[in-house]
Amino acid sequence: MRIKDEDITNWLNGCRKGNRDSQRKLYQHFYGYSMSICLRYAKNREEAAEVLNDGWLKVFAKIKQYDPDYPFKPWCRRILINSAIDYHRKIRQLPIFTDIEDVPEAEYVDIPQPMVSSMDDMLPILQLLPPVYRMVFNLAVFEEYKHHEIAETLGISIGASKSNLSKAKSKLRNILIDKRKVKSN
Numbered sequence: 538m539r540i541k542d543e544d545i546t547n548w549l550n551g552c553r554k555g556n557r558d559s560q561r562k563l564y565q566h567f568y569g570y571s572m573s574i575c576l577r578y579a580k581n582r583e584e585a586a587e588v589l590n591d592g593w594l595k596v597f598a599k600i601k602q603y604d605p606d607y608p609f610k611p612w613c614r615r616i617l618i619n620s621a622i623d624y625h626r627k628i629r630q631l632p633i634f635t636d637i638e639d640v641p642e643a644e645y646v647d648i649p650q651p652m653v654s655s656m657d658d659m660l661p662i663l664q665l666l667p668p669v670y671r672m673v674f675n676l677a678v679f680e681e682y683k684h685h686e687i688a689e690t691l692g693i694s695i696g697a698s699k700s701n702l703s704k705a706k707s708k709l710r711n712i713l714i715d716k717r718k719v720k721s722n
Contacts, residue, residue: 549605595620670702
């Protein structure tokens with residue numbers, strides 16, 4: 538069954554009035570989309586579910602602030618990303634970020650393609666990254682934040698943002714190389 542834009546509008550209006558059925562329908566409709574965002578920031582499905590639930594609680598708490606003249610999906614996405622950041626700040630106690638000056642120059646390694654065929658293949662690899670690297674990598678690569686935006690969002694220096702992105706890419710590169718070696722044996 539195809540959901541119409543007017544259904545989503547009706548659910549949003551119902552959510553503004555605190556209607557539980559509208560909340561359930563909106564949540565169910567955007568569950569897959571929301572979980573895919575949360576999984577990128579989490580180390581496993583359970584952690585992603587926590588972030589998702591926290592995020593949706595915030596969506597419903599702030600639904601009256603949502604401007605219906607703009608698309609709902611990006612507004613919801615922003616809340617989910619901020620919930621992931623908040624989760625890592627409070628629960629995971631992010632490790633100390635490293636400044637760029639402390640990082641040796643990463644050696645470029647050309648990885649033959651295709652290494653992964655889809656985001657489904659990439660997700661378990663991303664989840665192997667330490668939380669701090671995963672956070673910066675997601676914000677830079679998937680959300681297309683600039684380093685100054687990442688620094689401001691996470692409360693770190695621009696150098697730390699650059700350093701952690703470099704380390705994340707290097708670590709991913711090594712994981713993919715190891716994965717390729719295992720497949721070829």
